[in-house]
Amino acid sequence: MMQPVYISAASALSPQHSFGTDAPLQPVMSSDNGRLYVQDADYSKFINPVAIRRMSRMLKIGISTGMDCLRQSGIEKPDGIITGTGRGSMRDMEIFLGDMLRLKEEALNPTYFIQSTYNSINGWLALQTKCTGYNQTYVHRGHSLEMALLDAQLLLNETTDKQHYLVGSFDEFTDEYFVVKNKIGYWKQPTPHSLDLYKHSDTPGSIGGEGSAFFMVTNEKENALFSIAALQMLQDYTPAEVDATIARILQENKILLRDVDVILCGMSGDSRFDSIYKPLFSNTTVHTTVGAFKHLCGEYDTSTGFAMWLAAQAFKTQQVPDAVIQKKGINPSVKTVLIVNHYILNSASVILLKANS
């Protein structure tokens, strides 16, 4: 059985106030056009001024989140950098492909091409930290961040040395992406206000989002915020399989459902997919707080990162923000958090997190 790994720092740039603030999610940000965009930060604090001029917004967001996570952890040079992204630097790719058509594949700017590659954020983070260690980017749609976390878990399970991996995710939302995915029914029609998303759970579609989240993953228990006790991915699942997976994970960790203090559900308000969350509401007792997060960050491939950041905040403050809570439980502290998330058609994940004791 896999040994748990620990998280010693968490940083997120999201559509909410989540970066460099002592009052996360205050005020709660919302939108009524079906899209939630990242709240920009002062990226020049985290990126070399000579390099920043050429960077796209996604690069600035991803690199700043990674650098902030390093700063919080006190680790200047990690043993490796592992990321997950479903879309990479979408905007740069759109510009590059648009130019290819417009200019008939001649006189193309190299910058857009270089930056549109999925691993450019990893590359920049490695250059900035002078990290020549393991460097990997997973592009596995709704399982991208989960694959990065699993990779770090495997690496840390193979060594007895104390090691630290910077693990993160990033995905951006573009107008072009909205138009294309709208044609295949990704977004709700008519568009609801983001905070009313779950009032429209009887219709298909969701709202779009974006974000970046980074975590310092280590086998060093001291000073850690929490541990990843279990991580399971499901592909082409049935709701019953999700249920069975949750039951198995809890049993393996000798935890009763009533002892789970917080469950964070990736409900997207889409009538086609949200049925997997129903048992989490009906089976939980008065003890457990059940929360949701996609009305705050939107639907995107690596939204699990936002949920993990929320969990980190809950462990730190021992509170769950009101904006997250869908069903309030009576457990007085936050020692165990279960994240259950799905992405669009066929990928889901279950992650069990435990406070460091």
Added chain:
Amino acid sequence: MEDLKVTLKQQIIESLNLQGMKPEDIDDNAPLFGEGLGLDSIDSLEMMVLLERNYGIKIEDAREGRKVLQSVASMAEYIQQHRKI
């Protein structure tokens, strides 16, 4: 020639996203790489694209490219002699 230099400086600023810089901040004869503007190898590729898109000039010999991209003055002189657009 002077108008061309100003236009070229504006195009360099836009193409390389030299934020906060104006054409008058760039000396005609100052080296573009290293000490001068501190541009790098990717910028040199961007400037080759700039010459091709705006003036129809394609430089295929790297040694010639190095000479042309020395300064705004050397670029303007080369453009005047070889422009196709």
